[in-house]
Structure formats: C-alpha cells, structure tokens
Amino acid sequence: MITTIFDVPTPADFSFAATVHSHGWRELPPFHYDDNRHILSVPQRLRSGTTVLRLSSPDDQELIAQVESEAPLGSGDEETLRRVVRTCFRLDQDLGEFRGFIDDISGYDWVARHRLGRLLVSPTAWEDLAKTLATTNMTWSGTISMCRRLVSLGEPFAGGFCFPTPQEIAAVDPVRLAEVTKLGYRAAYLHEMATKIASGDLDVEAWREGDLPTDELYRKITALKGFGSYAAGSMLGLMGRYERLAIDSIVRRVFRDQMNGGREATDKDITAHYGRFASWAGLVMWLDVMRASLVPYLETRKPQRP
DNA sequence: TTCCAGGGGTAGA
DNA sequence: TCTACCCATGGA
Numbered sequence: 254m255i256t257t258i259f260d261v262p263t264p265a266d267f268s269f270a271a272t273v274h275s276h277g278w279r280e281l282p283p284f285h286y287d288d289n290r291h292i293l294s295v296p297q298r299l300r301s302g303t304t305v306l307r308l309s310s311p312d313d314q315e316l317i318a319q320v321e322s323e324a325p326l327g328s329g330d331e332e333t334l335r336r337v338v339r340t341c342f343r344l345d346q347d348l349g350e351f352r353g354f355i356d357d358i359s360g361y362d363w364v365a366r367h368r369l370g371r372l373l374v375s376p377t378a379w380e381d382l383a384k385t386l387a388t389t390n391m392t393w394s395g396t397i398s399m400c401r402r403l404v405s406l407g408e409p410f411a412g413g414f415c416f417p418t419p420q421e422i423a424a425v426d427p428v429r430l431a432e433v434t435k436l437g438y439r440a441a442y443l444h445e446m447a448t449k450i451a452s453g454d455l456d457v458e459a460w461r462e463g464d465l466p467t468d469e470l471y472r473k474i475t476a477l478k479g480f481g482s483y484a485a486g487s488m489l490g491l492m493g494r495y496e497r498l499a500i501d502s503i504v505r506r507v508f509r510d511q512m513n514g515g516r517e518a519t520d521k522d523i524t525a526h527y528g529r530f531a532s533w534a535g536l537v538m539w540l541d542v543m544r545a546s547l548v549p550y551l552e553t554r555k556p557q558r559p
Numbered sequence: 560t561t562c563c564a565g566g567g568g569t570a571g572a
Numbered sequence: 573t574c575t576a577c578c579c580a581t582g583g584a
Contacts, residue, residue: 277565388565395582396565437581438567481567501565521574 255322259331260315261338266352268368269310270554272342274547275372276539277393281384281400283407283416284375296415297337297376300374301327303410306334308341313368316342324410346371346493351533361537367551369540374491378457379450380416381491382477385484386439386446388501402434422447442479460492467494486535495535498524507542 273279273293279286285294295306304322305425311317316338320326326334339345348370355361355370364370370504387399407417422430422444431440449455460470467489474485486499498504500520508523509515518526527534 316570385565390580390582392564392583394564394584398582414563435582438579439581478568483566499565502563503565531560 254324255328257320257322257331258317259320259335261335261344262315263310263313263342263344264348264478266348266368267313267342267344267371269313269316269342270551271367271369272371272373273371274550275406275543277396278373278384280397282397282404283385283413285413293373294339295332295337295376296410298408298415299327299333301330303324303408303415304330304334305410305412306337308338315412316344338522340376341342341374342380343371343374343493351536354533355537362541363544363548367548369534369543369547372491372539375416377416378461378488378492379419382446382457382480383416383422383443385487385491386443386479387436389439389479389481389484393458396456399434399436399439403436404540406430406433419447423451439479442477446477446525467496470494470498484533485519488533490539493539496532498527498535499540500524504538504542507545511545512541 255505270291273286278284279293283296286292287294291309293308295308297304297306299322301324302322304320304326307319308320309317309319318334318338320334331444340414351370352365375384383403384396384400387396387403391399404414404416406421407414408421425433425444427441427444430444433439434440436443446455450457460473465473470492471485471489474480474488482490482497483499483501486497489495489497490499504523505518505520508518508526512526513522523538527538530537
C-alpha cells in the first residue's frame with residue numbers, strides 16, 4: 254500500500270469539528286468517522302483504482318489528506334482528490350455574508366465562537382439525494398442501516414465499498430434493490446432517479462454548481478418521487494441555499510421543547526419564527542436544533558485557532 | 560402488536 | 573396555497 258499526504262488550505266472561519274458534526278452525514282457509509290482520532294474517511298474511485306482519503310485537521314488551518322492506494326496516484330488524481338475535499342467540506346463557500354448577518358443578531362454569538370455554518374456533504378449530489386431519500390419516514394438508525402446496505406452494491410475495495418454510481422443502481426432490478434437495501438417503497442424512487450441520471454435525462458450534479466434560482470431548484474427536486482418539502486429543503490441546504498426550511502420530527506421536537514415553552518408548534522409557526530432570518534433561515538434553524546448537542550461537544554475539545 | 564420515524568402524496572377548499 | 577387525511581415500510 255502506498256501512502257500519499259497533501260494538505261488543502263481552509264478559509265479563516267473553518268472548523269473541522271463543527272463541519273464534521275454539523276449533521277449526521279459522517280455516520281452514513283461510505284463515510285466513516287473515527288471519533289477518537291478525529292479522522293473522516295472517504296473512499297474515492299480514481300482511474301488508477303480506489304483510494305481512501307483520511308482527512309483530519311488538528312489546527313483547522315488546513316485539511317490534511319492521507320491517501321492510501323494500491324498503485325501510485327496517476328496524473329491528475331491528486332487534483333481530483335483535492336476537489337473532493339473542497340466539495341465535502343464546502344471550502345469554496347464564502348460564509349462572510351452569513352457571519353456579518355448573524356453577528357448582528359443578539360443571542361447568536363455562539364455561532365461565530367464555534368465557527369458554525371458549514372455543512373458536511375457527499376462527494377456527489379447524487380449521493381446526497383440518495384441518502385436524503387433514506388432519511389424520509391425512517392428512524393436515524395434505519396437510515397444508517399439502509400445506507401450500509403445500499404453501499405454494498407457499490408464497488409468493493411479493501412476495507413469497504415464505494416458509494417454506488419447511478420449506473421450501478423440503474424442496472425439492479427428494482428425488486429432486488431428493495432430486497433438488498435431494505436429501502437422499501439423508496440427503492441423504486443431511487444431506481445427511477447438513478448435511471449434518469451444514468452441515461453443523461455437528469456443532471457443533478459449541475460444543480461450544485463449552477464446558478465438556478467432557488468425556487469426553480471426546489472421545483473426540480475420536489476419533482477423527484479419521494480422528495481417533499483422536508484427532503485427538498487434539506488437538499489437545498491446541502492447545496493448552500495437556506496431559504497427553505499427542512500422541517501422534520503427533530504426540528505419540531507427541539508422547537509417545542511427549547512423555543513416554545515414545551516407547547517406544540519405548527520410548521521407554519523416554525524416558518525414564521527425563522528422568517529426574520531430571510532435567506533439564512535434554514536441554516537439558522539438547523540444550528541438552533543444542533544446547538545444543545547453540538548456546542549457542549551465543541552467546548553470539550555481543546556481550543557484550536559484562537 | 561403497536562407506534563413512530565431526519566414524511567410523501569393528494570383531494571378538496 | 574393550505575389543510576386534512578391517507579399511505580408506505582422498517583425497526584424498536
């Protein structure tokens with residue numbers, strides 16, 4: 254096994270811990286997070302074979318990537334891997350406007366203090382869509398289980414599997430897909446999406462990079478079977494757009510218990526509450542939801558960049 | 560068995 | 573657009 258190490262510069266407001274723990278994605282295969290060594294592993298297919306990126310950042314000033322591969326990296330491979338790192342940690346996202354916005358709102362000083370706001374995403378939009386579909390109508394442990402089974406249909410490598418490509422999922426019989434993955438009724442939806450992507454009828458990767466208006470993007474996502482307001486709002490957030498709220502059972506519970514005196518609130522109430530955050534509403538809502546678990550965790554970790 | 564999940568879909572107003 | 577209601581499926 255050959256080991257290659259390189260580092261990727263990070264923005265001044267970057268926090269590795271805050272991003273890795275921004276939501277549950279680190280727990281969904283083929284991501285793997287080592288909680289003791291603070292290393293996120295991401296398998297990646299290259300022309301020269303499959304590699305595993307082991308990503309860490311002791312001081313938040315750069316991301317350190319350790320790559321293990323069976324053959325030396327081919328030309329362009331390192332650049333491909335750097336792109337994957339920048340994508341997953343959304344390093345190219347400029348959160349400056351958000352920092353200025355939230356700094357002016359009282360009661361949110363903890364956001365800047367812990368450099369919160371970056372969300373961990375998958376290497377491809379396809380993978381994020383598949384995982385988001387696996388969160389619908391399902392417990393979190395069930396989502397993890399479905400992702401583990403889904404990944405078993407991807408290309409194997411020493412130590413695990415890559416996330417299956419749309420082509421690989423499209424090639425599986427839908428009935429067998431449901432049996433293997435336990436995706437249930439979602440299997441047909443995933444198969445249909447994979448087939449459209451594989452045939453070129455649907456270009457979901459362009460959604461991330463494109464400059465489509467958010468409302469139009471929302472319509473495109475909700476046009477996919479199985480994607481309603483929650484799933485589409487969630488996907489928009491993973492693409493750096495926060496106008497739409499992804500209201501799920503966690504949001505409702507936390508809002509009720511921590512922000513509404515224990516009284517049940519309707520989705521309309523929640524939406525109205527976050528209205529003042531305008532284009533940052535979805536991000537602020539999610540940070541509020543995460544605050545109780547995330548902030549204490551981050552405070553127990555050694556102080557990093559002062 | 561029942562109940563719920565990081566809900567979706569749709570008819571009717 | 574909003575609401576009420578029904579529907580799906582796995583796991584605890």
